[in-house]
Structure formats: C-alpha cells, structure tokens
Amino acid sequence: MKRVFVTVGTTSFDELIERVTTPEATQALKARGYQHLVLQVGRGSILPDSDSCHELTLEVFRFKDSIAEDIKCADLVISHAGAGSCLETLGAGKPLLVVVNDQLMNNHQLELADQLYQDAHLLYCTPSTLIETLKMMDLSVLSPFLPGKPKNFADFLDKALGVQ
Template sequence: MKTLLVTCGATVSFPKLICSVISAPFIGELKSDGFERLIVQFGKDYREEFAGKLDNELFIEVECSISTAELGTVNTPVSRTLMASHFEIIGIDFSSKIQHVIKEHADLVISHAGTGSILDSLRLAKPLIICVNDDLMNNHQQQIADKFESYGYVWACSAKPKDLLRCLTRSRSEVLKPFQATRSDAFEGRLKFLAFS
C-alpha cells in the first residue's frame, strides 16, 4: 500500500500539522496521488484528541493493517478507514521502531523539523517534507528546515494546509538530492548548533 508517514516526534504533539494532514482536501490529494494509507505518529498525550478528530461519519473503525509489534508501539493503534474508499489512517503515539516503519512502509515522509527525525528519513533515502512547528520557542526549526532545503535534500514548509499541498505537488515532479548516508561529524555539529542556538 502506498503510504505517507507523518511524524511529530516523541514528546511534543503538533496539532496544526495533524489537522492539516487529516483534512479532506489533503486526503483527497493523497488519494489522487495513489496513496492508500496514512500513518501518523502524533506524540505524547494526544491519543484521545487524535481519535476524536476521526470519530465522525466519514470514518469507520477498523483493525489496523500493520501489527502493533511491527509499528513499535505498546498501545493499540488508532485505526480508521475512510467510509467512501479504502484509505486507511493509523495513529500511534510513539514508535520504538520508527526507522523500521520508515524503511518498510513509507513512500513519503512528512516530519517536524527535529534533526533526529529528519536524519532518520534521509539516511533511509525517503523523500521528505519538513514541516516547521512555529509555536516552539525561538523558532529554531525554521533554521534547520531552511538549511536542509538549501542543500536540496528536502522540501520545507509551514503546517498550513496550502503550504503542505504545495510541497506535496512539488514531490510529484521534483527530485531531491541524495543525502550522504555516511555520518559527518562536522555536518551534524552544525545541525546541533542550529538546534540549540
């Protein structure tokens, strides 16, 4: 199944991003691109709110198509399917196997601008959209996103639906530069500096 993985990080939820990716226009665009599944790693203490956003007449609860063990979560995933189609949405709070989920299931990744999440996707050669959480202090994520985009490794945007749709459109026709899979202490040092400056 062609799958989009959205990761918000393990600790801080990112409601703006979550609302955008589960919106009807965004899901419609995903479906028109051939996507059949959306996995959202929504972060700590957001499970009830995430499930609540999907508890309406458009979605029905279904058994998750991926096992809890494979998703690397201890909690039962939130799993819904869009009533009018076979489009599945899976929500998890945390994954101890996020690299496995990215490698085995993700055709495209949308990530918050945390360096660990970014590097996970790039090292696995997955096309990546970085979404900046501008609610965080100092807005350091913008600097990180801008740096990765300037190298041609990612597409970067805000969590606004129109910006995400623009990046989704770019992902159809643009090819990103391959990321150097070998570790570079100098490069990672610059990223850490950006993250904490």
Template sequence: MGGEKTKRVIFVTVGTTCFDALVKAVDSETLQKELLAKGYTHLLIQMGRGSYLPTKSEGDCNLVVDYFTFSSSIADHIKSASLIISHAGSGSIFETLKLGKPLIVVVNEDLMDNHQSELGEELANRKHLYCASPQTLHQTIVDMDLNALVPYSPGDATPVAKHINRFLGFTDD
C-alpha cells in the same frame, strides 16, 4: 491480481511533543484526496502527546488512515513508508534522510526557539527535502516532485578524526 493496488504508505511523525496542527493538517479531506490522487493508499500518524484524534478510515475509495501515540522505534515505520511527513526535529529528519526516504518537514511554529525552521529550510534549499508549515502542507504536496530531491550524504568525519589523532600524537594504523 491485476486489480490490486500497491500499498504506498505515508508515515507522519510528530516525535514526543504535541503537534496537533500537523495532525489536523493531514486529517483534512482535501489533503487526503491529494495523497490518493498521487497514488498513496495508507496514512499512518504518530501523534505523540497531542490531543487531536484523527479520523480512522478503512479504505475502499478513501485513504486508509490509522494512528498511534508512541512507538519504541519509528525506524520500521520510516523504512516501510513511501513518503514521510515529519516535525522538524533533527533526529527524525536525519534518520529519514539516512534511509533515503522522501521527506516533507513541517515546522511547528508554536515552539519558542525556531531553530527547527532553519534546519528544515536549509535542507530544503539543498533539495534534500521539502519544508512546509501546517498551513502550506497541502500546497507543498500538490507541488512536490519527489524526483527532484537530491539524496543526502552525511559528511565524512574521517579527515577530521585523523587530524585530531595526529595532533594528539596518535599514529594512523
């Protein structure tokens, strides 16, 4: 049993869009070698509407790579992963942070409205995640220290709700 490696999965999600630049970035041999060097064993890519097909591999000395287009829920993939690399959609970001998983957000620079980069960069500044572009993803993985990430705590809306209830004439029970 001593020769078995612990399964450490990186889950990549692009959401429902096409983000071939991210899929191509994680399909790079140099990036995959870096992930192997960091102890990861499996790379699972949710590729959405993209047309770029990553190279599947079985493992041995390589990262085991697999992919799919869509899933009814990515929550199970996020829960079982050791690291998540995600597009910068707020749903994917906050679902991952809520589960306490380490996260690298990759901004899709081809989108018209770049509000995603603002969200990713703000959360990176607060040390909740790492933020990259497809071009900087490899260097982000080289430099990342997952122990430096700060757990994300969602805000407590209770005081606001109580204030609104009092304003509307409802009593606290």
C-alpha cells in the same frame, strides 16, 4: 500500496496531525497515488480514529520503541522539523516533507529545514501551506543525503591532539 508516514517525534504537534487528516490533504495524497496513511501522534491531544480519513487507510499510534520500520516502509515521510526525525528519514533514503511548527519561539527548526532544503535533500512547509505543498510538490528534485564520514573527524582529532 503506497504509504505515507507522518511523525511528530516525542513531542506534540496537533496542528500537523489536524491538517494532514483534513479531506483536502487526504485527497491530495490520494491524487498522488498514496493509499495508506500512518500517523505517529506523540503526546498530542488529537488521536484520529480509523474512519476519519475516508480517502486513505489510516493507522494511528502514539509511540513505539523505534519508528525505523515505519520509515523504511514509507514511500513519503512527513515529519516535524526535529533533527533526529529528519536525519533518520534522510539516512533511510526516503523522500521527506518537513512541516515546520511556526508557533515555536526562536525556531531553530526553520534553520535546519531551510539548510537541508537548500541542499535539495527535502521539501518543507508550514501547517498553513501543507495542502498546497502536497498538491504541488515534486519529489524528483530531491537528491540523496549522503552519510557522514566519521573517520575524517577522528583523523582530524587524532592529528590535532598529536596522537597520530
């Protein structure tokens, strides 16, 4: 059963939850073969019930100690543009569609999403373009996000401080 996991992190992003549960969005996901939708709604005021998405099986929760298992079980992750959520998903090797909250002022999230998009690690959109993106997205263009090499930084730091 193909699964989509949607996360808003520890914040609220009602517009994302509202858009991804519309009949148009769920139909677009079903047309791509997805059958199960898991929503992590955070502090948001929208808490869809299990009958609200007729096209897909729906599971909803606010918070868990860890969403790592939800990410691991997902065939697609749709996330807010928080750095932690993005890096955890990319680190798990999962296809990622980031939805940037364009209502935030001084939106640093757009910069992160755009850079990772330019590097072909994820796709991104805004809530107003989510449905069109779901219909048109091509996940095959994404390239793996390679883990960092902390030893290189440690070696540089040791050399810079004269420890080495």
